[in-house]
Every structure is written in structure tokens, then in C-alpha cells.
Amino acid sequence: MQLLALHAIKLWTYFRRLFVVVSGLYMMSIGIVCTYRSGLGLGPWDALHQGLSRHTSLTLGQAGIFVGGLLILVGLLLKVRPSVATVLNMILVGVFIDLQMRANCLPDLSAASPLVRFLVDILGVFLMGLGTAFYIAPHLGAGPRDGLMLRLTVLTKVRIALVRASLELLAMLIGFLLGGTIGVGTLLFALGVGPSV
Numbered sequence: 001m002q003l004l005a006l007h008a009i010k011l012w013t014y015f016r017r018l019f020v021v022v023s024g025l026y027m028m029s030i031g032i033v034c035t036y037r038s039g040l041g042l043g044p045w046d047a048l049h050q051g052l053s054r055h056t057s058l059t060l061g062q063a064g065i066f067v068g069g070l071l072i073l074v075g076l077l078l079k080v081r082p083s084v085a086t087v088l089n090m091i092l093v094g095v096f097i098d099l100q101m102r103a104n105c106l107p108d109l110s111a112a113s114p115l116v117r118f119l120v121d122i123l124g125v126f127l128m129g130l131g132t133a134f135y136i137a138p139h140l141g142a143g144p145r146d147g148l149m150l151r152l153t154v155l156t157k158v159r160i161a162l163v164r165a166s167l168e169l170l171a172m173l174i175g176f177l178l179g180g181t182i183g184v185g186t187l188l189f190a191l192g193v194g195p196s197v
Contacts, residue, residue: 129196
């Protein structure tokens with residue numbers, strides 16, 4: 001009986017941790033939609049997703065899922081084993097983004113005042129940072145980009161900050177070349193997401 005109760009507690013604890021992860025991913029998706037709707041510039045990976053969506057039939061969320069899936073495949077080739085949180089990150093952020101965009105929870109702000117757009121962008125960066133903190137707190141694994149970054153750091157013996165910066169710059173460059181929105185919001189993301197986490 002005590003063993004059964006112990007298993008029930010462990011199962012409940014695991015599902016509670018999963019709930020925190022999913023809540024974090026949902027917060028991240030709200031943040032991404034805020035930065036997207038502000039029109040001031042996206043984070044590097046979101047600019048890449050937007051660029052892909054402009055040249056394919058993929059939505060912004062689907063492009064994120066596609067890129068996340070590719071990164072997991074590359075990670076597998078480099079012996080990075082995805083966790084449950086890795087797969088949830090790959091799928092749910094994109095699904096949540098598309099649901100919010102379809103529901104038009106936050107309308108296009110291109111006609112809004114610069115101050116409103118700036119404040120929405122800052123809110124988006126803050127929510128992305130907060131969502132990331134929620135997502136990593138339960139220790140159920142890293143996202144596809146983070147897992148790849150950590151493995152490349154081990155393989156190349158290069159400092160993690162340099163590997164991270166290189167991946168972000170590469171994503172931003174490809175996103176820019178594909179027509180992703182790069183601007184002051186991209187700088188706000190770069191400076192603000194770390195402190196927000």
C-alpha cells in the first residue's frame with residue numbers, strides 16, 4: 001500500500017512538472033506573438049521561422065516546428081538524446097503560436113503608435129524570458145536549440161557563449177535573407193531575454 005502511494009506521489013509530481021513546462025511554453029508563445037505583432041523585429045530563431053513561412057506554405061508556428069524537428073535530427077546525429085521537454089518544446093510552441101494567430105488574440109499593431117508597439121515588444125521579450133524560466137525549472141530537458149548548443153560546445157571545445165552567439169547569428173542571418181523581420185526589437189530581444197530569464 002505504501003509502495004502504491006509512493007508511486008502515485010511520484011506520478012503526480014511528474015505531471016505537475018510537465019504542467020509547469022507546458023505553462024512555460026505557452027508563455028513563450030504569447031511572447032513570440034507579441035514581438036511578431038509589434039513589427040519591431042523578432043528574435044533570431046523567430047526571424048528564421050518567419051522567413052521560412054514567407055517562402056513556403058508553412059505558418060509561423062509550423063515553420064518553428066519544422067526547424068525544431070530538423071535541430072532534433074541534427075542533434076541525434078551528434079548523439080544528443082531528446083527529452084520529453086525537447087519534444088514538447090518543438091511541437092507546442094508552434095501549435096500555441098498558430099492558435100493565437102488564428103484567434104487574432106493580439107491584432108496587427110502596424111498602425112499603432114510607436115510607444116504602444118515598443119511596450120508590446122518589451123512585454124513579449126519579458127514573457128519569453130519568464131516562459132523560458134518556467135520551462136527549464138522542472139529539469140525535464142533542454143529545447144532543441146539548447147541541446148544542440150551544449151553538444152557543439154563539448155565537440156568543439158569552444159566556450160558556450162561563443163557557440164550560442166554563433167548559432168543565433170546564423171539563424172538571424174538566414175532569417176534576414178529569407179525576409180524575416182530584423183530591427184530594434186531584435187536588439188531588445190538580444191539584450192532583454194537573458195535578464196528576463
